[in-house]
Amino acid sequence: MELSAVVALAYRDLMKLIRDPIRLVTSLIFPVIFIGILGGSFQSGFGSMIDYDFMHFVFVGVLAQTLFQSSALGIISLIEDRQNDFIQEVFVSPISRYTIVIGKIIGESLVSLIQGIAILGFGVVIGIPFNISIVLSLVVVSVIVCVFGGSFGILVLSNLKSQRIANQIFPFIMLPQIFLSGVFTPIGDLPIVLDVLSRLSPMRYAVDLARGIYYAGKTEYDSVVLVDPTVNLVIIFGLFSTFVILGTWLFVRNERK
Amino acid sequence: MKPVIEVKDLTKRYPQSKSNAVDCISFDVHQGEFFALLGPNGAGKTTTISVLTTTLIATSGTVRVCGYDVDTDPSGVRRNSGIIFQNRSLDENLTAEENIRLHAILYGMYGFRPTFGTMPTDYKHRVEELASVLGIEAEIHNPINTFSGGMKRKLEIIRGLIHSPKVLFLDEPTTGLDPESRRNLWEYLSDAQQRNGVTVFLTTHYLEEVNNADKICIIDRGKIVSLGSPDEVKSDLAGAYLVVDCNERSSLIEELDSLGVKYEVNRRIKIQVTPSEVHKILRNIETPLSNVETQDATLEDAYLKIIGEDSWS
Numbered sequence: 001m002e003l004s005a006v007v008a009l010a011y012r013d014l015m016k017l018i019r020d021p022i023r024l025v026t027s028l029i030f031p032v033i034f035i036g037i038l039g040g041s042f043q044s045g046f047g048s049m050i051d052y053d054f055m056h057f058v059f060v061g062v063l064a065q066t067l068f069q070s071s072a073l074g075i076i077s078l079i080e081d082r083q084n085d086f087i088q089e090v091f092v093s094p095i096s097r098y099t100i101v102i103g104k105i106i107g108e109s110l111v112s113l114i115q116g117i118a119i120l121g122f123g124v125v126i127g128i129p130f131n132i133s134i135v136l137s138l139v140v141v142s143v144i145v146c147v148f149g150g151s152f153g154i155l156v157l158s159n160l161k162s163q164r165i166a167n168q169i170f171p172f173i174m175l176p177q178i179f180l181s182g183v184f185t186p187i188g189d190l191p192i193v194l195d196v197l198s199r200l201s202p203m204r205y206a207v208d209l210a211r212g213i214y215y216a217g218k219t220e221y222d223s224v225v226l227v228d229p230t231v232n233l234v235i236i237f238g239l240f241s242t243f244v245i246l247g248t249w250l251f252v253r254n255e256r257k
Numbered sequence: 258m259k260p261v262i263e264v265k266d267l268t269k270r271y272p273q274s275k276s277n278a279v280d281c282i283s284f285d286v287h288q289g290e291f292f293a294l295l296g297p298n299g300a301g302k303t304t305t306i307s308v309l310t311t312t313l314i315a316t317s318g319t320v321r322v323c324g325y326d327v328d329t330d331p332s333g334v335r336r337n338s339g340i341i342f343q344n345r346s347l348d349e350n351l352t353a354e355e356n357i358r359l360h361a362i363l364y365g366m367y368g369f370r371p372t373f374g375t376m377p378t379d380y381k382h383r384v385e386e387l388a389s390v391l392g393i394e395a396e397i398h399n400p401i402n403t404f405s406g407g408m409k410r411k412l413e414i415i416r417g418l419i420h421s422p423k424v425l426f427l428d429e430p431t432t433g434l435d436p437e438s439r440r441n442l443w444e445y446l447s448d449a450q451q452r453n454g455v456t457v458f459l460t461t462h463y464l465e466e467v468n469n470a471d472k473i474c475i476i477d478r479g480k481i482v483s484l485g486s487p488d489e490v491k492s493d494l495a496g497a498y499l500v501v502d503c504n505e506r507s508s509l510i511e512e513l514d515s516l517g518v519k520y521e522v523n524r525r526i527k528i529q530v531t532p533s534e535v536h537k538i539l540r541n542i543e544t545p546l547s548n549v550e551t552q553d554a555t556l557e558d559a560y561l562k563i564i565g566e567d568s569w570s
Contacts, residue, residue: 012359088346
C-alpha cells in the first residue's frame, strides 16, 4: 500500500509537468543562459590561465545545480497544495507521513530529471564531450542529486507558511549556495570564512559529486574535483537522512499545530 | 452499543492565543446517526472537526473515532473516515477519474496503475456507476477545472465514500454554492447516507441543513450551548413565545419593561416566555390587548437566541 501510494503521488507530479509543457521550456532558460553565456565568456576570458575547459567545468556544475535547485523548488508545490487544500486529502489518508514526503521527493526528482536530460541534450549540441558510460554515470548521479535536493527542499519548506514567503526566502538560500558550491568558479582555495560557508552548503557536495564522476580518469580530475566521489556520497547520504527525518517531523508538526 | 465518535473534555488552544477555540466539550455520536455541529463563524466548529479528522492536535481531552484514539492511532481513524473539507480538496490538474483513482490507491483499495484502462475491472465498473449517479459519464475523464462548484462537491462526496468509511465528516460543505446546488447536494447526500448506512458528522451555520439531523450540537465561543434532538434543542433554548398586540403600544412596552420580560417589537410584540409563565404575564398586563397568541419556538429562534442575544431588549 505504501509503495503504491509513493508511486501514485510521484506520478501525479509527473502528470502535472506533462500537462504543462510551458513549465518545462521556461525551466530550461536559466541553465542555457548559465552554460552558454557564463561558461562561454569565462572560457574566452580566463580559459588560457587554467589547465581545463571552463565550458565543461560550468556545464557539469550547472547540471548538478539545476537538478538540486529544481527538486528543492518543486517541493514548494507542497505549500501550494496546502494552500489550495489538496494536501489535506492526502494528509487524512491512512498512509505514513514519510510516504507522503518520499512520494513528493521522487515526483519532483522525476520532473527535474526530465529537465536534466534536456540539459544533457543541450550539452551535446554545444559540443561537450560525452561517451555512453559518462552519460549513464551522469544519469545515476542526477538521480542522487535530485533526491538530495528534494530532501533539502522538505527541510527548508517545512517551516514556511505560504507560497509568498517561500518565494521570498528561496533566493537567499539558493543564490549564496550557487556561488559557494563552485558552480561557476573553482572553490579549492577560498578564504577561511567562505570555505566554512561553502562546506555548510549542501549543494557543494552535489556539484563536486557530479564533477568527480564526469572527470573520473581525465587529466583535469585533480585540478577540478575537491574530494573523492565516495566521500561526497557518504556526506550526501547523511544529509539526506537528516533532512528527510527532520523535515518531515517539522512539516507534520506544523501541519497539526 | 459503543458510540462511533466519543469526545470527552476536548479543549484546543492555538499557539499565541489567549483563549480556547474549543473549551472542554463532550458528546457522543452513534452508528448511522446524522449529527450536526451548528454555530456561528468562529464558534469552534472547524477546530472540532479538524481534531476529529486528525489534522489538528488537541490541547487536552480524548477523542475516539470508530474506537481509535485520534492521538495514538490516527491511521485507524483515517481508514474509517471520509472527509469533505470546507475548502475544495480536489487536484485541479487531474481528471475526475484520476482524483478518484488517487484516493482509492491512497486508501489501499488498489495498487498503483498509470491509466484507467489498466485498473481492475471492479474499479472501472464502480467508477462508471458513480459517474452515472452524478450524470457525468461523458465528463468523468475531463479535467475537473471544467466542472461547476456543485459538481465538484458531489465528486468529493463520491470520493469520500469510495473506501466505504464508517463516518463521513462534512465541514460546511455547501459554502459558496447557489441554492439549487445546495438542495441537489443535500438530496444526493441523504440518498448516499441511506444507501451506505454511514454516520454523518456535519458542521454548518445554515439552519435548514440541520432540520433532518438526528442530533444537533450548538456550539458558541468554543462551548456547547445545547445538545440533543432538534425538538430538545428548541425547547431547551427558546421555549415558547407569547405574541400580543394592542392599540397603545407605547403603554404596553412601558409595562413590559417594568415587568422585566424579554420582548421583540416587529409587526406584533413577541414576548419570550416559558409555558408556565404565560398566565402570569397576561395577568400582569393592564393595557387592553387586541390580539393574544402563543407560539412554539422554531430552531431558528433557538439559534438566533444564541448568536443574537442583543436582538432582545
